[in-house]
Amino acid sequence: MSVLHMDFKDCGQCPIRHRAVCSRCEPDELEALEAVKYYRTYDAGQPILWSGDHLEFVASVVTGIATLSQTMEDGRTQMVGLLLPSDFIGRPNRETAPFDVVAVSDVTLCCFRRRPFENLMASTPHIGHRLLEMTLDELDSAREWMLVLGRKTAREKIASLLLIIARRDAVLRKKVPSDGMTFDLPLTRESMADYLGLTLETVSRQISALKKSEVIELQGKRRVLVPELERLVAETGDDFDGGMIS
Amino acid sequence: MSVLHMDFKDCGQCPIRHRAVCSRCEPDELEALEAVKYYRTYDAGQPILWSGDHLEFVASVVTGIATLSQTMEDGRTQMVGLLLPSDFIGRPNRETAPFDVVAVSDVTLCCFRRRPFENLMASTPHIGHRLLEMTLDELDSAREWMLVLGRKTAREKIASLLLIIARRDAVLRKKVPSDGMTFDLPLTRESMADYLGLTLETVSRQISALKKSEVIELQGKRRVLVPELERLVAETGDDFDGGMIS
DNA sequence: CGCAGTTTTGATGGACCTCAAAGACCGTGG
DNA sequence: CCACGGTCTTTGAGGTCCATCAAAACTGCG
Numbered sequence: 001m002s003v004l005h006m007d008f009k010d011c012g013q014c015p016i017r018h019r020a021v022c023s024r025c026e027p028d029e030l031e032a033l034e035a036v037k038y039y040r041t042y043d044a045g046q047p048i049l050w051s052g053d054h055l056e057f058v059a060s061v062v063t064g065i066a067t068l069s070q071t072m073e074d075g076r077t078q079m080v081g082l083l084l085p086s087d088f089i090g091r092p093n094r095e096t097a098p099f100d101v102v103a104v105s106d107v108t109l110c111c112f113r114r115r116p117f118e119n120l121m122a123s124t125p126h127i128g129h130r131l132l133e134m135t136l137d138e139l140d141s142a143r144e145w146m147l148v149l150g151r152k153t154a155r156e157k158i159a160s161l162l163l164i165i166a167r168r169d170a171v172l173r174k175k176v177p178s179d180g181m182t183f184d185l186p187l188t189r190e191s192m193a194d195y196l197g198l199t200l201e202t203v204s205r206q207i208s209a210l211k212k213s214e215v216i217e218l219q220g221k222r223r224v225l226v227p228e229l230e231r232l233v234a235e236t237g238d239d240f241d242g243g244m245i246s
Numbered sequence: 247m248s249v250l251h252m253d254f255k256d257c258g259q260c261p262i263r264h265r266a267v268c269s270r271c272e273p274d275e276l277e278a279l280e281a282v283k284y285y286r287t288y289d290a291g292q293p294i295l296w297s298g299d300h301l302e303f304v305a306s307v308v309t310g311i312a313t314l315s316q317t318m319e320d321g322r323t324q325m326v327g328l329l330l331p332s333d334f335i336g337r338p339n340r341e342t343a344p345f346d347v348v349a350v351s352d353v354t355l356c357c358f359r360r361r362p363f364e365n366l367m368a369s370t371p372h373i374g375h376r377l378l379e380m381t382l383d384e385l386d387s388a389r390e391w392m393l394v395l396g397r398k399t400a401r402e403k404i405a406s407l408l409l410i411i412a413r414r415d416a417v418l419r420k421k422v423p424s425d426g427m428t429f430d431l432p433l434t435r436e437s438m439a440d441y442l443g444l445t446l447e448t449v450s451r452q453i454s455a456l457k458k459s460e461v462i463e464l465q466g467k468r469r470v471l472v473p474e475l476e477r478l479v480a481e482t483g484d485d486f487d488g489g490m491i492s
Numbered sequence: 493c494g495c496a497g498t499t500t501t502g503a504t505g506g507a508c509c510t511c512a513a514a515g516a517c518c519g520t521g522g
Numbered sequence: 523c524c525a526c527g528g529t530c531t532t533t534g535a536g537g538t539c540c541a542t543c544a545a546a547a548c549t550g551c552g
Contacts, residue, residue: 068389070389070390070392070393072393072397072483072484072485073485074483076397076483077397078392078393078396078397080389080390080392080393081389091382093379094382098386098389099389125371125374128371128374128375128378129374131378132374132377132378132381133339135378135381135382135385136337136340136381138385139381139384139385139388140344142385142388142389142392143314143316143326143327143344143345143388144316145392146316146324146326146388146391146392146395147316147318147324147326149392149395149396149443150324150395150442150443151318151322151323151324151443153539153540154539154540188497188498188499189498189499189500190498196396197395197396197397198540198541199540199541199542200498200499201499201500201501201540201541201542201543202539202540202541203499204498204499204500204501205500205501205540207499207500208500208501220549221498221499221500221548221549237318237320237322238318239318239319399507399508400507400508434529434530434531435530435531435532436530444508444509445508445509445510446530446531447508447509447510447511447531447532447533448507448508448509449531450531450532450533451508451532451533453531453532454532454533466517467516467517467530467531467532
């Protein structure tokens with residue numbers, strides 16, 4: 001951990017340098033950002049922010065995975081986003097967090113105190129432009145997910161989630177999703193259920209069903225092999241691959 | 247219609263001047279925008295954009311209501327957004343429309359050809375800032391809607407939708423939602439079903455049920471009276487009012 | 493081994509969907 | 523004025539998918 005920590009103290013070495021909110025910055029802008037940034041780490045399972053918390057910082061996810069979720073008083077939970085490396089947490093000009101943010105794996109954040117960040121945004125248009133672009137992408141993803149939540153069957157929901165994870169995983173290792181690929185599920189059955197608007201039992205049953213139909217194979221409980229990508233895509237209910245990864 | 251048309255040829259007279267993407271612009275910036283804008287109108291029911299269409303313009307809704315939706319090949323439809331006056335359609339730096347846009351009522355758009363708009367955005371930061379702010383708000387709304395779609399019961403979904411429409415209606419007439427207020431449903435039962443991830447029969451049944459429980463009264467099929475706002479809020483499943491309108 | 497957390501599997505019930513038909517509303521034309 | 527058709531809405535009957543409740547199997551770890 002501390003080794004990594006060392007590594008990206010210098011923005012030039014940062015693993016998310018080319019995708020994060022800072023990706024468009026010129027060297028001098030980067031220097032200004034570098035002056036107000038600091039790193040924080042969270043262990044798997046730890047909360048990062050509670051809904052309603054005062055926002056003292058905004059941040060980029062550098063490593064690890066976090067979830068964005070909402071919970072009703074009676075305990076019903078809906079995950080509203082999956083935060084992967086380079087994704088942005090928080091928003092300028094807002095005092096409080098609108099959702100819960102929880103570290104799913106060990107997480108490292110690159111944080112900026114909110115006020116200085118807001119000032120910087122006003123003076124360096126590249127940050128604002130990139131943030132707009134990222135936010136528009138997030139909005140499209142959220143809207144696509146609304147179709148999954150509102151209209152898809154349990155089986156289609158599972159297939160959709162598996163496909164998304166498969167694609168993101170492929171992007172991370174700079175490969176193209178292909179037949180025979182394998183990937184790890186970063187989420188528990190319960191988290192998957194919270195993402196999909198199902199119960200964990202239904203998630204388990206549908207994964208078993210997809211296995212039985214030979215759409216996927218399991219290597220242990222968390223590792224998935226996709227023999228034929230086309231068959232998984234067919235199970236999502238979408239007509240075709242839907243135009244690549246986000 | 248043509249009277250209105252005359253009215254907002256001058257941005258200074260525009261009804262959405264203070265909320266739309268142009269709301270932060272200085273007089274000279276407004277002049278530049280004014281040079282590339284033009285109005286288009288659509289009759290109720292007309293499509294404005296099909297998913298996949300080449301985007302030649304971006305636009306603000308000036309009057310009327312439009313929906314943003316997605317349809318699967320087998321016909322299942324999910325509405326992913328409701329576009330009201332001042333809401334923005336399209337996105338800079340994207341060639342094609344990601345969703346269908348349909349006029350629900352008669353609609354007037356203030357359009358900007360996309361290229362000139364993109365250039366303007368690069369030179370006038372106020373537009374980009376406002377668009378970022380609006381997009382972040384939209385993203386929060388979309389995420390809140392994911393909880394409705396994923397976790398709420400049919401009755402809670404209906405109550406949530408009614409409350410949202412009630413609040414937006416109150417904002418439009420510059421009032422505060424209150425006991426005894428009335429408002430019109432701009433959507434058919436089928437559109438409501440598409441918004442809520444239900445069937446139109448279930449929507450109808452749950453509206454009847456809320457009427458029977460005296461949470462709402464109906465004046466005709468499209469006009470709703472809310473005797474006690476608190477009771478409607480209670481039916482949404484949310485703990486309390488959730489911090490005002492967006 | 494024994495325990496806690498996670499996952500699977502089974503049995504049952506209920507919320508919502510599907511199919512069907514009747515009722516309400518509205519404009520058109522006789 | 524009423525008949526007529528079209529659209530929207532309501533209501534009913536029955537079935538299905540998924541939630542709920544319950545218990546067993548698996549996994550990792552002290």
